[in-house]
Amino acid sequence: MKRKSYNFIGASCVIFIIISLIFFLVIKNNKFNEKESTFLKKITVSNNNTIDFNKLTPLEKEVWEKFEKIPKSEYSFRYEEIAENNRVLLNIHSKENIGAYILKEVLNSDELSPNAKLYILNKLRVLDATTGNIVNSIKLTMEYFNLAEELGSEADIIRAQIALSSIFNSLGGHEISIKILQDINIENKNFPGISKIKITLYLYLAENFGFLNNTAEGFKYLNKVTPLLNTQPESYKQNILILKNLLEARLNIMSNNKDEALKCLNIATSILNNLEKVFFTDLDNFLLITRETYYLKYEPEKFSPNTLKNFIGHADFYGDVVFLKIAFNLLFQYYYDLDNFKEYAKLSKMYDEYLERVNVTNNKVFSLYLIENLEHERFAKENEKLYRNIAVLLISIIIILGTSYKRIKYLDNKSKIDALTTIGNRFAFNEDLKLLKSNEYSMLLFDIDNFKKINDTFGHEFGDEVLSKIGKILKTIENKEISIYRVGGEEFAILFTHFNETFAMENCEYIKRSIENICWKHPITVTISGGFSKATKNTYAECDKRLYKAKSSGKNMIIYQHINEGDIK
Numbered sequence: 126m127k128r129k130s131y132n133f134i135g136a137s138c139v140i141f142i143i144i145s146l147i148f149f150l151v152i153k154n155n156k157f158n159e160k161e162s163t164f165l166k167k168i169t170v171s172n173n174n175t176i177d178f179n180k181l182t183p184l185e186k187e188v189w190e191k192f193e194k195i196p197k198s199e200y201s202f203r204y205e206e207i208a209e210n211n212r213v214l215l216n217i218h219s220k221e222n223i224g225a226y227i228l229k230e231v232l233n234s235d236e237l238s239p240n241a242k243l244y245i246l247n248k249l250r251v252l253d254a255t256t257g258n259i260v261n262s263i264k265l266t267m268e269y270f271n272l273a274e275e276l277g278s279e280a281d282i283i284r285a286q287i288a289l290s291s292i293f294n295s296l297g298g299h300e301i302s303i304k305i306l307q308d309i310n311i312e313n314k315n316f317p318g319i320s321k322i323k324i325t326l327y328l329y330l331a332e333n334f335g336f337l338n339n340t341a342e343g344f345k346y347l348n349k350v351t352p353l354l355n356t357q358p359e360s361y362k363q364n365i366l367i368l369k370n371l372l373e374a375r376l377n378i379m380s381n382n383k384d385e386a387l388k389c390l391n392i393a394t395s396i397l398n399n400l401e402k403v404f405f406t407d408l409d410n411f412l413l414i415t416r417e418t419y420y421l422k423y424e425p426e427k428f429s430p431n432t433l434k435n436f437i438g439h440a441d442f443y444g445d446v447v448f449l450k451i452a453f454n455l456l457f458q459y460y461y462d463l464d465n466f467k468e469y470a471k472l473s474k475m476y477d478e479y480l481e482r483v484n485v486t487n488n489k490v491f492s493l494y495l496i497e498n499l500e501h502e503r504f505a506k507e508n509e510k511l512y513r514n515i516a517v518l519l520i521s522i523i524i525i526l527g528t529s530y531k532r533i534k535y536l537d538n539k540s541k542i543d544a545l546t547t548i549g550n551r552f553a554f555n556e557d558l559k560l561l562k563s564n565e566y567s568m569l570l571f572d573i574d575n576f577k578k579i580n581d582t583f584g585h586e587f588g589d590e591v592l593s594k595i596g597k598i599l600k601t602i603e604n605k606e607i608s609i610y611r612v613g614g615e616e617f618a619i620l621f622t623h624f625n626e627t628f629a630m631e632n633c634e635y636i637k638r639s640i641e642n643i644c645w646k647h648p649i650t651v652t653i654s655g656g657f658s659k660a661t662k663n664t665y666a667e668c669d670k671r672l673y674k675a676k677s678s679g680k681n682m683i684i685y686q687h688i689n690e691g692d693i694k
Contacts, residue, residue, distance in 0.1 A: 201237055207227065208245065211227060247269060294447065306326055335376055366393075377389060393415075394412060413436060433456055436448075543610075553610060569621070576615040591645075595640055599617065608620045626659060
């Protein structure tokens with residue numbers, strides 16, 4: 126069934142991009158001789174008002190006290206020590222991101238050398254990522270990328286490219302993320318730290334291919350990680366083994382290899398429980414999400430919806446967007462399988478609120494970021510860098526607008542879904558009916574016989590069960606030629622766009638028989654009465670007349686022809 130066109134959104138995106146480019150060119154001419162941009166200072170913290178020091182955990186207080194003992198005059202040569210002291214905070218999830226705050230304070234120091242700033246920026250983008258603010262991640266990654274290019278640091282340029290790919294990954298752009306990673310010429314490189322960079326790149330490739338359900342490619346890149354681990358320090362190696370085993374567990378779950386998935390999960394859990402030094406954020410969250418994925422598929426009695434709800438509940442404070450989406454999807458599947466549409470609807474509302482919060486925040490910050498960077502003198506220094514950054518900005522704009530477009534489309538589709546039966550609702554029916562040309566469709570309108578009596582006898586909860594199960598039966602026949610809807614309390618409509626009327630009538634009989642043959646927990650048989658009609662000037666009214674006739678003629682039947690012709694089945 127055709128849906129409403131979204132061309133106006135695409136046109137809006139094009140207009141926005143053109144206006145942005147014009148705005149950029151005007152500012153470029155006016156700002157060429159101005160002082161160097163203060164962009165770095167704008168994104169860093171300059172006072173203590175943004176941190177509530179009374180809410181720090183004991184570990185955070187300990188890290189902060191160590192930092193306070195270091196004079197500002199010593200930041201320039203003790204910055205590595207400061208960053209290392211922050212490592213213990215990588216898996217501490219707190220609204221007060223004291224680790225990122227400390228690094229921003231160091232970054233504000235005028236005494237730092239360019240290489241020191243590059244080092245701190247690299248650490249900062251990792252710590253600040255725990256806020257889940259995608260736009261801020263773009264800002265920090267691009268600043269890190271620009272500085273790496275100025276200093277000619279090949280290793281840091283590659284790290285920035287990998288970080289950029291991870292942003293696409295978190296937004297669902299897995300194909301783009303893979304393209305960025307595969308375009309990095311790394312195989313024949315030989316500089317300090319190359320093995321670690323290769324490991325990171327292969328892990329990201331494996332993760333992206335996993336999200337695309339390409340398990341063969343995922344395993345291929347994980348296998349490339351193994352020989353590189355032999356040269357790594359033991360503490361770093363243990364961190365990588367956790368990530369590798371969790372990714373392998375996910376791929377094995379997709380491949381329906383239960384035993385291997387459990388084996389990998391147990392290895393990752395054991396290592397993480399004994400880990401002394403943390404190199405990566407969100408290891409605990411990755412384990413939690415992977416374990417619950419395994420439980421839902423293989424040991425549903427151990428699946429914990431409350432654990433995932435608790436994880437989602439802290440999304441304001443931290444969390445990888447990818448993990449949050451997986452958590453929501455697991456819960457949606459869990460409640461759908463249980464036919465618990467009440468919880469499903471509540472979860473759907475929570476998901477809407479979460480997406481709204483993320484999109485509004487990121488879009489507001491991104492707008493400021495766009496204007497800020499258009500004033501950035503660094504863009505005007507070299508044409509090559511100028512056009513490269515324009516391209517990155519445009520890609521970023523497209524990502525954000527694309528996410529908003531998906532959100533709009535999602536909400537539009539969701540507004541057309543009946544929450545109880547998960548099929549189309551009256552609004553969807555009316556919209557789709559308007560799009561159909563006359564004489565190119567037929568319609569069945571039916572309702573459940575004696576539904577009020579069912580509710581009165583067995584309760585409304587069982588009545589809802591009847592409706593939801595009938596919805597599931599109908600969904601089994603839905604395709605591009607058959608669209609199904611719940612248009613009232615116990616009333617359903619079917620639109621057939623197949624040119625063969627016999628095809629439509631056969632499906633009507635199939636629906637009638639299928640519903641009548643459903644086994645219920647109570648000793649009843651549920652039947653339907655319906656009216657069928659080819660397209661007319663008012664097809665719905667014609668179907669409704671025949672439905673009424675079927676009801677008054679004894680129920681449990683479908684009337685196909687004109688009432689006077691008496692064709693009853």
